[in-house]
Amino acid sequence: MTALILPEPIAAYFAADQQNQEAVVRCFTAQAVVKDEGRSHVGHDAIRAWKVDASSKYTYTSEPFALEQKDGRHLVTSRVAGNFPGSPVDLRYDFRLERGLIASLEIKV
Numbered sequence: 583m584t585a586l587i588l589p590e591p592i593a594a595y596f597a598a599d600q601q602n603q604e605a606v607v608r609c610f611t612a613q614a615v616v617k618d619e620g621r622s623h624v625g626h627d628a629i630r631a632w633k634v635d636a637s638s639k640y641t642y643t644s645e646p647f648a649l650e651q652k653d654g655r656h657l658v659t660s661r662v663a664g665n666f667p668g669s670p671v672d673l674r675y676d677f678r679l680e681r682g683l684i685a686s687l688e689i690k691v
Contacts (some may be wrong), residue, residue, distance in 0.1 A: 586648070588649060591679050591683055592646075592675075592684070594608075596660070599644060603630050603634050606633045607626050607629055607633070610683055610684045610685075612625065614687070617687070617689070618636075618687075640665055641664050642665070642666065643662070644660045644662045645662075654678065655676055655677060656676075656677040657674060657676055658674070659672055659674055660675060671691060672691075674691070676688040
């Protein structure tokens with residue numbers, strides 16, 4: 583099986599997601615937007631709070647297995663498994679990159 587090669591900012595995000603919220607925040611532009619579970623989180627402080635909240639509720643791993651590029655966006659499908667209802671699940675991560683960082687991320691089922 584061929585290893586999935588992700589653009590550097592996206593690979594950094596998935597690596598940081600297994601570390602801590604500060605590592606995750608460093609992957610984003612200052613005015614980045616994260617949309618997850620029907621809510622939007624804008625800027626570093628809101629993204630940090632989103633990550634802290636998600637990490638306090640659940641323990642999980644995420645294994646990206648597909649990448650599609652469309653209209654300047656990077657769509658990554660990842661198998662997420664952990665101690666949350668419905669685990670495991672394949673989630674779609676819709677990234678828009680800007681100057682080597684993530685400008686927007688929308689996470690969908």
